Amino acid sequence: MDSALLGSGLPTCSVNISINGENRSLDIPPWVTLLDLLRGPLELTGTKKGCDHGQCGACTVLINGERVNSCLKLAVSLDGAEVTTIEGLGTPDNLHPMQKAFVEHDAFQCGYCTPGQICSAVGLVKEGRARSRADIRELMSGNLCRCGAYSNIADAIEEVLGAEGAQPYKEAAE
Amino acid sequence: MLNESKVVGLPLARIDGPLKVSGKARYAAEHFATDMLFGRVLPATIATGRITDIDVSEAERFPGVVKVYTYKNRPTVAKRESKWKDEVALPGYTMRPLEDDHVQFDGQPIAFVVAENFEAARDAAELIRVRYAAYDPHTDLLQEQANSYEPPVPRMKEFMPPKPRGDAEGAFAQAPHKIAFEYYMEGEHHNPMELFGSTVLWEKDGRLTIHDKTQGPQNSHDYVCNVFGLKPENVVVQNKFVGGAFGQGLRPKYQLFLAVMASLDLRRSVKAEMSRREMFYLTWRPVCLQKVSLAADAEGNLQSIMHHALGGTSRYEDYQENVANWSGMAYKCDNVKISYEIAKLDRSTPGDMRAPGAASGVTALETAMDELAYEVGIDPLELRIRNFIHVDQNQDKELTSKALHACYREAAESFGWANRSHEPRSMKDGNELVGWGMATGFWEAQLSEAEAKVSLSSDGKVVVSAAASDIGTGTYTILNQVAAEAFGVSPQAVTVRIGDSSLPKTSVEGGSWTAASSGSAVQVAARAVVATLLKHAQSMPNSPLADASEDQVEIAEGRLVLQANHQVGVAFADIMEAAGVSEVEEHGKVAPDPATMKKFSAYTHSAVFVEVKVDEELLIPRVTRVVTAVAAGRILNPKTARSQILGGVVMGVGMALHEEGMVDHRTGRVMNHNLAEYHVPAHADIEDLEVIFVKEDDDKVSPIGVKGLGEIGIVGVAAAVSNAIFHATGKRIRHFPMTIDKLLAEPDRH
Missing domain, CATH: 3.10.20.30 (Beta-grasp domain)
Incomplete structure (x- = not known):
């Protein structure tokens, strides 16, 4: 087929x-x-x-x-x-934690860059390199968002990083 | 007014959010049909001239290519100009794709290749051989100043400068403090992340279903029907999801025309999507040259305001926007002179881009106000407060509301403005100079004509329908909230159907008017449903609501009840059963009220406070903090509302520091038509942003008290950044964007 x-x-x-x-x-x-x-x-x-x-x-x-x-x-x-x-990450009824965080933090407006932002954010978490909000901003800079949702996207990623126990996000969560 | 909100005003997450984050929301070019063809445009590579030869033979022979269209074989379409005028058309002659051998701007579509697959169309387009007779291009606004003119046909009468008042020149000459400077803004490009695209689904009976990237499905629908002579009932245009637009999607784009043309000609479904390069060729924020002269007395009271603006347009249309009129309504001043001209360039017609006119004009005015504050020697915020005005002097009208004092107060307090030292170059953090600047923002609060349909079924399900668009603005969510509120149901019980030309009439989504207009139409329709229910209820034997009037009842917990006593009422399921219906559906319509408009002007207002840090040696500026306070009437959803303002602020940072459409004036061609060379803010550029909505009750601006938020977020941002850079460095940059080269070249004027 x-x-x-x-x-x-x-x-x-x-x-x-x-x-x-x-x-x-x-x-x-x-x-x-x-x-x-x-x-x-x-x-x-x-x-x-x-x-x-x-x-x-x-x-x-x-x-x-x-x-x-x-x-x-x-x-x-x-x-x-x-x-x-x-x-492959999640469906509307069963969202991946990163997808859920994006919805909660209103980390998008038009939604067009959003799948790329989310895949990138999931890759970023797995890389384990982001130690601060400044790191997130730097390491997410390959994903443009013309609606300007950057600060909300960083909030969403911070929340997931904190939940995953990444340093220092783990300390912040504790 | 909606009182005691239960849903309206809550920070509800976007109801379309789960679809968007899971990739299930389908945008214009994401629809399919068996036997689909793919179209690709060949853009012209000169700015002005004629095509002397166009050889498509090699492209036609390319495997998979079905047909190549040029001006030589374009099917017959409407000739009369009136047929080409869309809802947002301009004075002049509308661009008609593949019309003839004339080229009027770099990137003009000169061929359209249609193939069995995307790759074949893309590659075959490269095989078309074109020869031109190129004329000398005139694309530099600064060189064309001598050819400027007042637009002979106004786009809108509101864009015309107000009559001069007082004696601006005389007052300027006599005032003890004065400044007069020129401000220049390079052209900008919207660059929504989604490329313009159209999927035309052709059906055997001749009907077309078109998925189009547009801010108005009915505008695209009417354009297609008029240009191709199609029956309105045979065409449906949908834009259920729109990947950003910012004004670029107000007018139909050429890929819509070309895809429909090929679909009708070949009797097959056709998809056409622009390349990112093509996104730079049409509809852009025009280059703009402004001269602002301000004068004040010893205390800083404005004595004279003069503002002249010059914008670029194309050879074939007179694009116009309100750049300078803001200077006549922003502050109290009795001697004002405002003028506006345009000049023709060998470029495509500019168009509306987020806060068109205001983004440019208020940037100049608010930078000039900062310059005046330093000339007088008072705090820039204090200068604004001293010149505050409660009426619209341009139109000699009252204002529906103006909670700008609250914006100044709340934003200044949150920002910590009181800790600012007045002198430029007086604050430092390590090896970075620190600067704090502020500006005021203004935008019109408009109501456009809008209709909506609302139905309530006996099981408590609500359906809202309107041909409105959600371009990322949150329309789905706020219309849901207005309907949920009206019927006392949860948002889960409400379905919002928008983005379809066959639904009740709505203007294009623009000017920040959708929430106020469509939101009000939904409320009017919901009230009509309640009125119908009451009528049915009163037909029931021994109705407890027999003596109630429409304004005495409401719906609560599934029952139509007396507002004053919820014990008295009837379940609406019972009402419908008695009336023999399963649902009640009504239309609602709103339009501006002429009596109110005669007496009042309506504006949104904002105060923007910005911190920049500038490397002392390299002069690299970064925006580290922005606090924006907005007075925009009622806020339907603080979560989506905040995002609208954040988006405006980010685009304002781009205007201040990054965004620069570059044209090689020797060839008239766009040089940086991609996202690596046309810089927009990225994650790394955006640090700490705060948004404050101040309380503002307004019962005149729209039936639901909403003013709109799409534009106000950007207005004033570039000026506040400019003023902060001056405060940090002592360098005044009047040429936007304020890139490092300009900072390095500028002497320290302080």
Whole structure:
């Protein structure tokens, strides 16, 4: 089914990519980015296109747990990779803690940069490098938000970091 | 008025939040159909001239390409200009994509490639060979000053400068303290994160369902019907989710025209999405040159205000905005002269961008006020307070409300303004100079015509419908709250349906008027539902409400009851059963009240206090703290309201320090058409922001007492940053954005 969606008579490469825990066998023309694969044939439109140049972060997904701009990855280069998109983190009825924190802190307005911000924030927490609010601001600067929700986004991430027991957020929580 | 709020006024989390954070909210280019085609635009690479040759043969042969459109083969569309005028159209000739061989601005769409997949359309567009006869471009406003003119056809009469009052020149000449400076703002680009896109779903019976990125689905709908001669009932335009717009989505964009054109021609569904580069080519905040002259007596009382503004426009339309009129209503002054002109440039037509006019004009005025405070030798806040005024001198009207004193007081106190030392360059933190600056903000509080439909079903479910838009503003949530309040139900019982051209008529979302207008329409419709219920209840035998009038009843806990005594009433399920209906549905409509408008002006007000820290040697400025106090009438939802102000402040920081549309005037081309070279504030640029809503009761501005919040957050911010930089460094930068190069080049004037 997947290859039929992509097919237009062009030469393709076969890859296996795990997307949100589901193994997908895909025949993909080599010029297709991960972003366009997700947003087009796979209809996973939670991953957003904001610039197509790696400048805005709206397309951020997790590849093998690390945050990556999916517009800068050719899909055929991801054979064997595990991709997690915003749809794989949680659903409206069962939100991931970061998604929940974003809602509570009103960490978005239009919502378009939001999936990228959340994937980036989840990657940031896993990296374990953020020790202060200044760190959060610096390490989240690859994700632009034109609605200007930055301070609320930092609040949401701080809350999750505190709950995860990251230093010094753990001390602050105690 | 809604009294004793139970839902309105609560910081309810956005009801569309769970969809947005889980990627389930679908934006314009995120809809699908089998057999979908993809369109891609080729932008022109000259600013002015003619296409002498356009060779599409290689593109047409590219695998997957279905058709390439240029001016040579564009299908026939409406000719009469009136058919092209959208709801927000301007005086002039509307840009018609692929009209002829003329190029009038860099980036003008000159070809549209339609292919079976996105990649083929994208790559084939690069294979089109174009030859031009390029003319000399005129894109520099400073060079075009001699060709400026007063717009012969006003866009709106409110944008025309007020008649001069008193003798501004004479008073200026005689005053002991005076300043007169020029302020220059580079053009800005909205850059909402979502790219402009349209998905046109073509159905065999000729009907079109269009998902469009717009601030007004009915505006896009009417434009498409008029331009292509389609029956209104055969077209539906939806914008359920809009990934930001800030004014750029007020007028229909060319991808809408092109996608519909191709869909009708090829009889297939078509999706077209702009590239980020294309987002820079049309609808931008115009470059603006202003001269402000202020004079005061020894105590700082304003004796004269003169403000002249010059804005850029295109060759083909006269874009106009209210840049300078603010200077005639902001402070008490009896000698005022205001003028406004525009000049044609070989660029696309500018458009409204967050607080259009005010963002530029108030920045100049409020920087000038700071300059005057230092000339007189008094505190900048004290200067504003001394010149406070309670009426609108421009229009000789009363104000519906003006809680600006409270804004000054509460923001100054929270900021700690009393601890400020007056002298520039007198505060330090390590190797950084510290500066504190402030400004006042103004915006119009407007009510636009709006309709809404509200239904209440016997099981207590409420549905609200209107063709309003939520561009990140919180419309879904606040309309829910107004309806929940009216029927005494929980927000979970309310469904809000907006973003659809087939729903009750609503203006484009702009000017900060949606909450006041659509919110009021929902309340009017809800009251009509209550009135109908009462009528039904009074038809019941032995009705306990037989003698009650509409204004004596309300709904509480599922019953229609007397306000004065909730014991007396009837369950609305019983009322509906007796009337033989399962739901009651009514329309509501609001429009500005001419009697009120004749007597009163209505504005939102704000006070913005900013701290900057500037590296003493490198002069890198950063905004470390902003406190904004806003007087905007009733606040429906403090959580989403606060976010609106935060967003305005962040964009104001961008205006102050980062955002600069750069044009190579030798070629007339935009140089920095991407997000790496056109800088917008990033996480690292935004530190401590505080928002205060002061109490302001206003029973005249709108039926629900709301003034609107979309614009006021940005107004005054750039001036407050500029004033803080002066306080930190002694350097006065009058050319925005205030980038490091300008700071390094500027002598310490203090």
